[in-house]
Amino acid sequence: MFTVASLLVVAAMATTLVRAVRGPTPYDRILAVNVHGTMTVLLIALGGFLTDRPDFLDLSLVYALLNFVGTLAALRFFRHGHLGEEP
């Protein structure tokens, strides 16, 4: 069951990658990359159960936080054109 679920997650990762590479607007890419990050978190969580060692579940939590920070940085860049404070 975990095998099927994680393979489907890998397939979902492939589809989001297609959108991230082709996506005409930057927002398509941002959204696709964010969903891709979520899929990676899911894959790592499922991978723990797949190998009968769910000890690394907290690792996926940290990935989720990283994903959030990356998306925030990218969105801030789009809004202001830079990452620092307004002069």
Place this chain on the structure above:
Amino acid sequence: MERLHIVLLIALMIALALALVRMRNLLAIAILSGVYSLLLAAVYTLLDAVDVAFTEAAVGAGITLTLMLAALSLTTRRETRPGGRAARRVLGLAVAFAAGAALVYASFDMPALGDAAAPIHNHVADRYIAEGPRDTGVPNIVTAVLASYRGYDTLGEVTVIFTAGIGVIALLWRWRRDEP
């Protein structure tokens, strides 16, 4: 069964790398190289190299993406098409393939993943476990290896981190003073 996942993820990485080579939008390339790092981190996790995966995700997908975006705010967002004669590009391709082939060839000599007879499991680990408490007087084996057996190595690492910290502090303080 996770071997199939690893193969699929690496296939995704190859496809993504080929797509990245053809793209000219630097912003999209910066974001997608973060995705590449995340895929690599997932592969590392499935290979049980959790600490490596952690570093890859934090540095590759987190810090590098942020630094790249900061660098892009100082430059242009599109890459110009690479010029040069075709012969030069073919030469570059040949060098890249030769280096890749050498790495793959070298990997054939590696012991199988998780092999109990691999040198890394037999070289000095037994000695550390047996003699560590008597040699160093430290009850924790990890601490004994890091602080005593590899003491000079750890000292060098700490020196590097200390120097980097001083560099960052010097740069940022200079920045603050120049502001009105």
